[in-house]
Amino acid sequence: MYSQSLVLSLFIIFVSFGLCFGSYLQETNHQHYNERMMKKAHHRSITPSRSQNTVNVKNYGAIANDGRVDNEAFEKAWDKACSEGATLVVPENSVYHLKPIIFSGPCQPKTAFKIYGTIKAWPKRSAYGEDTRLWIKFDNLTNFKVDGGGTINGNGKIWWKNSCKVNESLPCIGAPTAVTFSDCNNLKVVNLRFKNAQQMHVVIQSCNNVLASKLIVRAPGHSPNTDGIHVTHSQNVVISNCIIGTGDDCISIVSGSKNIRATDIICGPGHGISIGSLGKGNSEAEVTNVEVNRATLKGTTNGVRIKTWQGGSGYAKNIKFHNIVMRNVTNPIIIDQNYCDQKEECQEKDSAVQVSNILYQNIKGTSASEVAIKLECSKAIPCKGIHLQDVILTPEDNDHTIAKCDNVRYSHSGMLNPKCHP
Numbered sequence: 001m002y003s004q005s006l007v008l009s010l011f012i013i014f015v016s017f018g019l020c021f022g023s024y025l026q027e028t029n030h031q032h033y034n035e036r037m038m039k040k041a042h043h044r045s046i047t048p049s050r051s052q053n054t055v056n057v058k059n060y061g062a063i064a065n066d067g068r069v070d071n072e073a074f075e076k077a078w079d080k081a082c083s084e085g086a087t088l089v090v091p092e093n094s095v096y097h098l099k100p101i102i103f104s105g106p107c108q109p110k111t112a113f114k115i116y117g118t119i120k121a122w123p124k125r126s127a128y129g130e131d132t133r134l135w136i137k138f139d140n141l142t143n144f145k146v147d148g149g150g151t152i153n154g155n156g157k158i159w160w161k162n163s164c165k166v167n168e169s170l171p172c173i174g175a176p177t178a179v180t181f182s183d184c185n186n187l188k189v190v191n192l193r194f195k196n197a198q199q200m201h202v203v204i205q206s207c208n209n210v211l212a213s214k215l216i217v218r219a220p221g222h223s224p225n226t227d228g229i230h231v232t233h234s235q236n237v238v239i240s241n242c243i244i245g246t247g248d249d250c251i252s253i254v255s256g257s258k259n260i261r262a263t264d265i266i267c268g269p270g271h272g273i274s275i276g277s278l279g280k281g282n283s284e285a286e287v288t289n290v291e292v293n294r295a296t297l298k299g300t301t302n303g304v305r306i307k308t309w310q311g312g313s314g315y316a317k318n319i320k321f322h323n324i325v326m327r328n329v330t331n332p333i334i335i336d337q338n339y340c341d342q343k344e345e346c347q348e349k350d351s352a353v354q355v356s357n358i359l360y361q362n363i364k365g366t367s368a369s370e371v372a373i374k375l376e377c378s379k380a381i382p383c384k385g386i387h388l389q390d391v392i393l394t395p396e397d398n399d400h401t402i403a404k405c406d407n408v409r410y411s412h413s414g415m416l417n418p419k420c421h422p
Contacts, residue, residue: 053086053110057096064094069122071099082107090150092116099127100134100176105141113138115150115192121178123155125162128176135176135198138184145188154178154197156223165224168343175199175225181207190214200227201246206256210237215244221269223247228270231257240264249274250300251292255285255314262291268298272329274305275319277339279312279353287316296325299368303332306358307339310378311349317356326365328396333360335386335408337378352378357385366396372418373403375410386410392417 055077058064062073074088074096081088085108090096094117103113121135128134135154138144156175164172178197181187184207191214194201201217204210217228228244231237233256243266244250250267252274253260267273273292278285285308297303304321326332335355340346355377372393377383386408392415395401405420412419 053084054089054114055081055084055086056089056091058091058094062096064091064096064117068097069099070096071101074098074101078103081113082111084108085110087112087114090115090117090119090148092150094118095120097122098136100129100131100136102134102137102139103141104139105144107141107144109143111141111144113144113146114148115146115152116148118151118153120153121155121176121198123158125158133174133176133199134180135178137180137182140183141187142184143186144184145190147188147190147192149191149193151193151195152179153195154201156196156198156219156226159198160223163224166222177201177203177230179203180205181210183207185209187211188213192216193218194228195219196223197226197246199225200230200248202228203230203232204234204237205232207234208236210234211240212238212242213240215242217242217244217246217250219246221245221247227252228267230254231260233257235259237261238263242266244270246270250297252276253287253290254278255283255287257290258286258288260290261293262295263293265292265295266298267295268300268327270300272297272300272302272305272331274302274307275316276305276307277309277341278307278316279309279314281309282311282313282349282351285312285314285316285353288318290319292321292324294323296327297329297332298327299329301330302334303329304334304360304363305331306335306355308337308353308355308378309339310337310346311351312353313351315354315356317354317358319357320359320361321363322359322361324363324365326363326367326393328366328368330367330369331374332365332367332372332393333363333391334374334376335383336374336376337383338376348379350380352381354381355383355386358383359387359389360391361389363391363393365393367393367398367401368396370395370398370400370402371404372401373405373420375403375405375408375420377407379407382407382409384409388412388416390414390416
């Protein structure tokens with residue numbers, strides 16, 4: 001009786017083990033199958049399959065790595081892709097040179113632009129003619145995507161050394177924006193590298209519903225006016241998972257912009273993340289509903305900044321900066337309503353852009369400057385509705401940090417260091 005029970009128990013254990021081991025093998029094989037399929041899918045995302053409708057610029061006369069201008073080939077390829085709803089392809093391991101060029105719509109549905117290689121700006125300034133503000137422009141496109149993991153190189157050194165900000169004896173002449181997206185709807189700019197722009201790297205202008213994600217933007221800290229991503233007169237824009245280091249603002253958001261969200265941003269070197277400048281030349285400005293969330297700023301000359309000129313009008317309101325880390329940042333938190341980026345002294349004026357409903361929440365780290373919080377608002381129209389919650393900024397090298405607060409109505413909750421004093 002005992003031996004029969006023992007045999008039966010061993011049989012049950014053996015069967016159970018077989019079932020479990022079989023399930024384990026099935027699950028393991030399924031996992032390996034999924035991993036293989038993911039690798040294949042990733043490979044397909046890098047190299048378009050032959051079944052896709054693609055237009056390769058090399059088939060239209062573009063010759064890589066020869067140092068010649070490839071505008072004609074790109075224009076022919078674009079006309080083909082746009083008219084057929086195809087994907088224009090810039091192949092990998094290839095460098096193509098372009099003079100100023102415009103990729104215009106409207107195009108057939110599913111038109112796209114994949115950059116696997118490198119597009120590099122033609123080095124001679126004379127190629128830009130009278131309009132020196134343009135290099136590559138994508139205009140009037142809907143449901144359009146630019147991606148591929150390649151590089152857009154502005155070849156900006158010749159422009160930087162001829163800038164009046166580098167050599168004050170030279171006249172101030174605008175330099176080209178590397179890439180401008182104008183009048184686009186439902187736009188995606190994903191997984192690209194931008195480097196050494198002549199001036200700004202990426203401009204989003206008069207666009208609606210934009211995703212700019214997984215971008216790497218790089219230029220030396222001394223390169224003048226090389227903003228990373230500049231948003232103007234656009235709405236419903238998401239900037240996410242970007243690494244930006246330039247000689248100017250990592251992200252700048254100016255008039256006409258609303259519903260802008262920047263998340264998971266690494267910034268530095270540069271001038272920080274800025275709203276503005278606004279109100280220059282007595283102009284009217286409108287910026288509303290901006291959120292900057294989960295950003296890390298390293299060694300920048302400003303942290304999160306709102307900058308307006310005296311004499312302007314309009315508003316910058318409903319802006320939220322939260323979950324931000326500052327590492328050796330000068331002016332980590334700054335509202336500057338006396339901004340003056342010109343040679344001549346700016347005169348005091350009795351009008352200003354109204355700054356209101358601004359939240360600074362969970363901002364921590366170190367300040368390279370003694371003044372860690374600077375709220376320098378307009379005498380004529382003071383800032384209002386400014387709230388600081390759990391803001392702790394300690395000195396990087398100084399003995400202490402201080403806050404300077406002028407013409408501002410603010411409140412705070414949670415931890416605050418340093419504090420404003422009357």
